[in-house]
Amino acid sequence: MDLWRPCWVVFVLGVISLFCSVRAGDIVHEDDLAPKKPGCANDFVLVKVQTWVNDIEDAEFVGVGARFGTAIVSKEKNANQRRLTLSDPRDCCSAPKNKLTGNVVMVDRGLCKFTAKANFAEAAGAKAVLIINNQKELYKMVCEPNETDLDIRIPVVMLPQDAGASLEKMLMNSTSVSVQLYSPLRPVVDIAEVFLWLMAVGTILCASYWSAWGAREAAIEQEKLLKDAADEIPRTKAIVTSGVVDINITSAVLFVVIASCFLVILYKLMSLWFIELLVVLFCIGGVEGLQTCLVALLSRWFKRSGESYIKVPVFGAVSYLTLAVSPLCIAFAVVWAVYRNVSFAWIGQDILGIALIITVLQIVHVPNLKVGTVLLSCAFLYDIFWVFVSTKFFHESVMIVVARGDRSGEDGIPMLLKIPRMFDPWGGYSIIGFGDILLPGLLIAFSLRYDWLANKTLRAGYFLWAMFAYGLGLLITYVALNLMDGHGQPALLYIVPFTLGTFLTLGKKRGDLKVLWSRGEPVRPCPHIQLHHCQESNEEK
Template sequence: MVPLGAVFAVVCSVFMVLVTLSLAGDIVHPDNVAPKRPGCDNNFVLVKVPTWIDGVVSCEYVGVGARFGPTLESKEKRANHTRVAIADPPDCCSKPKNKLTGEIILVYRGQCSFTTKANIAEEAGASAILIINNRAELFKMVCEENETDIDIGIPAVMLPQYAGENLENHILNKSTVSVQLYSPRRPMVDVAEVFLWLMAVGSILCASYWSAWTAREAATEQEKLLKDASAEYLNIGDTGSSAFVEISTTAAIAFVVIASCFLVMLYKLMSAWFIDVLVVLFCIGGVEGLQTCLVGLLSCFRWFQHAGQTFVKAPFFGAVSYLTLAVTPFCIVFSVLWGVFHHESFAWIGQDILGIALIITVLQIVHIPNLKVGTVLLSCAFLYDIFWVFVSKWWFHESVMIVVARGDKSREDGIPMLLKIPRLFDPWGGYSVIGFGDIILPGLLVAFSLRYDWLAKKNLRAGYFLYAMTAYGLGLLVTYLALNLMDGHGQPALLYIVPFTLGTFLSLGKKRGELEILWTRGKPRVPCPHIQEDHHQSMDQKSLAE
C-alpha cells in the first residue's frame, strides 16, 4: 500500500510547478514601452543607497537607476558621501526655492515627467536626484515618447515609498542626512547556482536508481510467485503496481487545469496567514518524505535490516516497521523546528533537506507507465509554465508565477515548496531557487527511462537513462544561462528542460526502432524462461504423440 502521507506529498509537490527565479528585487515597468534612444539608453540597474544620519551609519536602501543620465559608480569606495536636501516644491516640477550647492535633491514622483524633474534639479545645482515612488515597489524611469534631445548630466535614482519617507522625516527633524549612490555589478555565475544544479540533478539520480531497484525487486518477486503460471509470456513491468501511483493520460491533461486553478488561488489568497498554512502542509509532507528516505537508507545496513522487516500494528496506519517507529519522532521534530524557525537566515538548510527528501519520495512512488503519458504530462507542464510566467501578464498585469514564487503580496520569503541557496558572491544577496515541479516532472521521465533499461537488461550506452539524465542536466544549465543573460528576470525552467529531455527521448526511441513499445507499453516484453521450457516440453510431447 502507498502511505497516505506520501500521497499527500505527491499532491502538494506536483501543484508547485514553479520557475527558477532570481530574487534580486521588485522592479516593475515593461521595457518595451520605452525603447532606447540617444540620451535615454541606460540599462536599468539596481542601486545601493547606504545612508548616514548625523554622521552615524543607518539603513541601506535599494533603488533603481533611470534610462537617462550618467551611469553610476560600481565600487562603494569610489562613491561620494553627499548630503541630501528636500526639494521645494516637493515634486520639483518648477525651479526649487532653496539654493543647492551639490546636494542630492529628494523629490516626489508625479505632476511632471522624470526627465523634467532631472533637468530642473540639474539647473538648480543638484548633484543627483532621488525620486520617491508612490508605492512600495520600484518603477523603471524612462523618457517621454515625444522627447528627442535628452542631455541630462546628473544621475537619477528611484526609491521605494517607505525609504523616501524615512529620509524626509530625518531631514525635517533637523538631522543631517547623507547618502552614497553606487551600483555594484552582479557576477555572471554564482556558486549557489552550481550547488542548486547539483542538488536537482542529484535528487533525480538518487530517486531514479531507487525507483528502478524497487521495480526490479518487485519484478523478481512476482516472477517467483508466478513460477508455475501457464501463460506464454510474463509482463514483468506490471508487478508491484500496488506500491506505486501510476499517472494516466487523463490525469496528465487534468494536471494543467487543476494546477492553474491552484496557482490562481495562491495568487489571490497570498498573504502572511496563507504562507503559514503552506508551511504547515510542507512540514507534513516533509515528515513523510524524510521518514521514507531514512527508512530506505538505513535498511541498506544489516544492523537495521531486522528492525526494518519486523512490523507492529498501529491504529489508522496498519502494519508499521519498528525502524519506521524509531525514525518518525526525529522527522517530526526536524520538521517542526524548521517550521518554527523558517524565517531565520539559516532556515534554507532545513528547507532543502526536507525538500530533497520529499522530491525523492515522490519520484520513487509516482510512475509514468509509458512515454505517451510522459509526453502529455510534460507538454502540459511546458505550456503551463510559459502561460503563467509570460502570458498571464496580459490579464493580471504581472507575472502570476513570479509573484507567487517570491511571495510579493505576502511580504514573506515566498512559498516553501522550492529548493533555495543564498547567492554567496552576489553583492545584492538574495537566493537562487528552483521549484519542485522543475525537478519532479522531468524526473518522472528520467526515472521511467532507468526502470525500462533495467527491466530490458540494457547497459548505460544501449539504454535511455544516460541520455535522459544528461539532457536534463543540460536543460537546467541552459535555464541558468538564460536567467543570467536576461539580467535575473524570472525564466520558466521547463521551457528549456522539456525540449531537452523529451526531445532526446523521442528522437533516440525513433532512431532505435523502439518508439512504439516505449509509447504504448513502456515495458519490455520479456519471455519467462521456465514458461518457455514448459511450452517446449509440451510441444515435444505433442510431436511424439503424433
C-alpha cells in the same frame, strides 16, 4: 501507511504546479510602455543608496534609476560621497530656495513632472536627486511623450516611502547625513547556480536508482511467486507492486487543468495566511518524505526494527523504525516552519524538499514512454503559458509572481529548492521549482527501470543519456537566465525538448521505440513477472 498513497497523487499535482526557474532581484528592466528616446534612454536599474550619519556608516537603501539623467556608476570605489539635504519646496516643482551646490537633494514625489524636478535641482547646483515615492513600492520614472531633447546631467533615483521616512528622520536627528549612489553589476555566473544544478541532478540520480532498485526487487519477488504458482494456478495475474501509483494518459492531461486552476487560486488568494497554509502542506509532505528516506536508509542497519510492525489507528501497520524516526522528522519540519525567515532556513527547506521529491519519484511511476511524452508535453505548454503568455491576460507573469510570493509579504512559496547567491552584491536566491525536477525525473527514473529489466549496460541503455540531456537542458536554462538579465524563464522550455527528444531519438535509432512506447518494459520469455502478457499472446494464438 498504504492509506496515504492516493493522497500523495493529489498532493503531487498541487506541488508540481509551482515550478519555474527564477533568479530573484532583477537589476535591469525594460519597459515597452516607456520607449527610449534622445535624453531619455537609460535602462531601469536598481541603485544602492549607502548612508553615513555624522561620518559613521549607517543604513543602506535600494531605489530605481530613472530613464533620464546620467548613468549611475557601477563600482562603489567610483561613487562620490555627498551631503544629503531636503528641498525647499519639498516637491521641488519650482526653483529651490535653499542652496544645493554639491549636495544630493531629497524631494517628494509631488504633482509635477519628474524631469521638471531634475531640471530645477540641477539648475540649483545639486549633484543628484532622490525622489521619494508616496507608496512603499518603487515606480519607474519616465519622460512625457511630448518631451524631446532632454539634457539632464545628474542622476535621478526613486526611493520607496519607508526609505524616505528613514532618511528624513536621520536628517532631523543628526548634524550631517551623507550618501553615495552606485549600481553594482551582477556576476555573470554565481556559484549558487552550480550548486543548485548539482542538487537537481543529484536528486534525480538518487531517486532513479531507488526507484529502479525497488522495481527490480519487486520483479524478482513476483517472478518467484509466479513460478511457484505456475503449476497450480496457470492463469494467475501479475501482482501489483505495493505502494506504487502509475500515471495514465488521462491523469497526465488533467494535470494541466488541475495545476492551472491551483496556480490561479494561489495567484488570486496570495496573502500571508495562504502562504501559512502552503507551509503547513509543505511540512506534511516534507515529514512524510524525510521519514520515508530515513527509514529506507536506516533499515539496512536496523533490519529487525524495520520488519517489525505494530498496528496504529488510521495509519494501519507501521514499523517500529518508522515510529522511532517520525518524531525527529516532525520536530525538524516544525523547527524549519518556525524559523523559516532566518538567513539559514533555506538549508531545512532544501532537505525537506529533496526528501519529498525523492519519495514522490519512488511512489509515482510513468508506465511507458507514451504516458511520459503526454505528461511532459502538457507540462511544457503549461510552463510556457504561465510564465510568458499569462502576461497578456494578467499583465504580469503569474508563475513568477506566485513563485516569489510578491503579494504575500513573505519571501516566496516553500515549494522551491533555493540557495543564496554567494557573490552577488544584490543578494537574493537562485531557485528552481519542484516540477522542474519532478516531471523530467519521472521519465528519467522510467529509463533506468527499463535498462535494469532489459539488462542493458549504462552506455547501451537510456538512463545515462537521459541524465545527460536533463543536465544540459537545465544548464541552458541558467544560460538563458543570464542572457535575459535575470528575468524568469520556464525551465521546462529547455529541459523537455532535450530530455524527451533524446529518449525518442535513441529509441527510434535502436529499434526499441515500439516497446518503450506501449509496453514500457522489455519482452521476456514466459514465465515472467508479466505472465498475463504471455497468456494473452498464447490465447490469441
